[in-house]
Amino acid sequence: MKKVSNPIDEILGRYKPARREDLIPILQEIQEKEGFISEQAIIRVGNHMKLSTTKIYGLATFYDQFRFKPKGLLHLVVCNGTACYLNGAGAILKKIREELGIEPGETTRDGRFSYDVVTCMGGCSNGPLILVAGEFLTGVKPEDITSILGSLKKNTTSENI
Amino acid sequence: MMFSITVNGRKVLADKGETILSALNRNGIKIPTLCGMKEFTPTGACRLCVVEVEGRERLITACSHPVEEWMNIHTHSPRVLKARKTIIELLLARHPDECLYCVSNLNCELQKLAQELNILERRIRGRKTKIRLDQSGHSVVRELSKCILCSRCVRVCEEIVTVTALDFVNRGQKTHIGTSMDRDFNFTSCINCGQCINVCPTGALHEKQHIAEVQEYLSNKAYQKVVQYSPSVPSTIAQMLGIKPSRDPESMLNGILRKMGFDKIFLTGFGTDILVEELSDRLEKKIKNGETGSLYISACPAWVKYYEQSVNDLPGELSTLKTPQQIMGAIIKSHYAPAAGLKPQEIYSVSVTPCTAMKFEAARESMTTRGICDVDAVLTVRELAKMIKLYGIDAVETEGEQADEPASLKSSAAVIAEVSGGLAEAVMRYTSLKLSGNDPGRKPFKSLRGTSSFREAEPEIQGRKIRVAVVDGLAGFAKLKEQISSGKQYDLVEVMVCPGGCVNGGGMPAPASKEEIRNRARLAYQNEETDPVQMPSASPAIFNFYLKEVKQNAKNPAGKLLHTSFVKRDVLL
Secondary structure, eight states, X not given: OOXXXXXXXHHXXXXXXXOGGGHHHHHHHHHHHHSSOOHHHXXXXXXXXXXXXXXXXHXXXXXXXOOSSXXXXXXXXXXXXXXXHHXXXXXXXXXXXXXXXXXXXXXXXXXXXXXXXXXXXXXXXXXXXXXXXXXXXXXOOGGGHHXXXXXXXXXXXXXXX | OEEEEXXXXXXXXXXXXXXXXXXXXXXXXXXXXXXXXXXXXXXXXXXXXXXXXXXXXXOEEXXXXXXXXXXXXXXXXXXXXXXXXXXXXXXXXXXXXXXXXOXXXXXXXXXHHXXXXXXXXXXXXXXXXXXXXXXXXXXXXXXXXXXXXXXXXXXXXXXXSOOOOOEEEXXXXXXXXXXXXXXXXXGBSOOOOOHHHHHOSSSXXXXXXXXXXXXXXXXXXXXXXXXXXXXXXXXXXXXXXXXXXXXXXXXXXXXXXXXXXXXXXXXXXXXXXXXXXXXXXXXXXXXXXXXXXXXXXXXXXXXXXXXXXXXXXXXXXXXXXOOHHHHHHHHIIIIIHHHTTOOGGGEEEEEEESOSHHHHHHTXXXXXXXXXXXXXXXXXXXXXXXXXXXXXXXXXXXXXOOOOTTSOOOOHHHHHTTBTTHHHHHHHHHHHHHHHSSOOOSGGGGGGSSSSSEEEEOXXXXXXXXXXXXXXXXXXXXXXXXXXXXXXXXXXXXXXXXXXXXXXXXXXXXXXXXXXXXXXXXXXXXXXXXXXXXSGGGOHHIIIIIIIIIXXXXXXXXXXXXXXXXXXXXXXX
16 A cells, blocks of 8 residues: 655654644644644644643634634735724725625635735735735725625636635 | 731731732631632632732732732722722623523622622623533533633643643633634543533533423323432532431431432442442452453543543453443343333433533443433432422421332442542452452551542452552543553552542532542541441342342343443544
8 A cells, every 4th residue: 555644744753742832833834734724633733742632722723823724715815904904904804704704714615715814914005905816905995895806706717626 | 937917907927938818818818719729820810819019019919929028918908899890890791691590590609709899780891702502512511601711620621630621712802711623512522520510610611400301200100200329419418408417318318309209219329339249250350360451440431431532552451330320220220120010111210429420421322221221310419409499398307218129228338439449449348358258457458548649559369469559530540651651560440530539529519629528538438437338248239139130130131231332432632
């Protein structure tokens, strides 16, 4: 039988077992590789660290950087930092939530969209900002959201999913 | 070294190294606390124990701050009282305000503090915590909206039970006590011990109540209602109802249960006697055949689940014998029922125990016979006390009565079996009696009694040393594993998940201090010393019923009746 090496085991192999201080770097590496932290990943990390999965999940949910569901094909990063917030990021987030029917960190059922909220992306003078597919959309207005999502949708065929 | 400090204008003696709180408590000054638990490291999370110390700009938490010689403390100044009141008001701002419909009504620390701090109006309005009711487990129910995030359950589950099924999930406003992947309880590593229930200051954690169900059946004439109770139940109920210790609590409880409408009353202790009898048979065989590997006693249902989900590398076997409650349950439905001319499904069988995991135990598939549960409902001691009040029974005016045949008697082995180490002691004494013909007495097992989380003894039976280990609370399990991996071998191992044993079970009235648990254990040992029937074989119930009807019954062999099977559990550890 062909032995398939698991990317998570490969990451864990580089860390000594049962060292609590390695937990966050390990989770970061897994997220980088897999795009999210799966239940399987948490179980494996728990075995490696000799830690209860509850503790790992509790710690990981404390940080905004970790997500527990796979990203959508199109991942939006919406800025809600001070400047963007003052320029109306709140209304934009509300609109996105309405249009997609999901909360930050979640993914739509068809796997097309997901979004996260961050506190600053360094484009404060051009806010509100949305980062999608490597491009920054600047000065976004709530009424633009429908057409933005619509054109994004058109550009992704169902084969991509 | 003692020195004096000033508290509220008076000189008070304090000890070097202790906390402000402990110095104040010793001198008769009460300070409210919510997150604090005795014998735990303080966290200072709830801030309710704040006091004013002159020379310090901010209020400081008494529970976590060491007392110092220069201190001039004000414990109830206007500033302090206002701070405490505000803390409770802020907690109440998010609280569901359902006190009248809450299990913990009149038994809630938050409610008590609101009353003590004279909170009479809703000054702060907040968004209510989202309602989430998790009753997926058989034993523990979580109501997250009532949680005040004191973290007592998290600390107990991690430090005492060592299962760590609970932790803080998310951050800030979204923080809540959750499980791994925020799953419901039945998917988690929770072993149903109920220690978290005993420390919860509100109604956020409580047992899954069977009161309504039992109530319904009690008034149903189509069933015969049968109840069994554990040895520690009568004295605890007497204590909860404020009955003088001079009365015999057991006969009183029998009278109460009859008044409530139970037709037959049996003792779970008889089941314990059978367990001791069977376990010592097994041990005898083991000694005679010279088998190696440990025999793990399976009398604690929380330990059984822990074994199923987490133990895979220990030499030896988990005894397949059922717990005393389930042994009694099986006997009631498959021996008592035909003898009384009843079908098993015409009996409604209730058990009262100090344990919450027994609720889970009774619902296991291996605890049913042809689709019928051996035990239909399990009440904790707390629930029974509530029901006695519900039925308006005056315990003082209730005459003492006898329990019913065939399970009306128990030996004192069953009494000490509810204390950690007691069951191992009883099994060893009995085995020794059977093998050598004389009772070795209590002396060789002295080291099995005590409060440390891991204890061992090496009594000698007929020239062979038998090694016995007692794990008192799962914190001692690590020690056992350590000993085993260092090459030690044990013949008999008893594990009790609750520290102190069943007398500190998750269904007992909360909260119990270490001193109180020790007293309960002392009481059990005292009873044992004065009991004329110390060995199961001396109990008439055993030789009249068990040996004739069960053990030597070829038609209905004891195998399936007394033994169970285990499953591999796929839970998030």
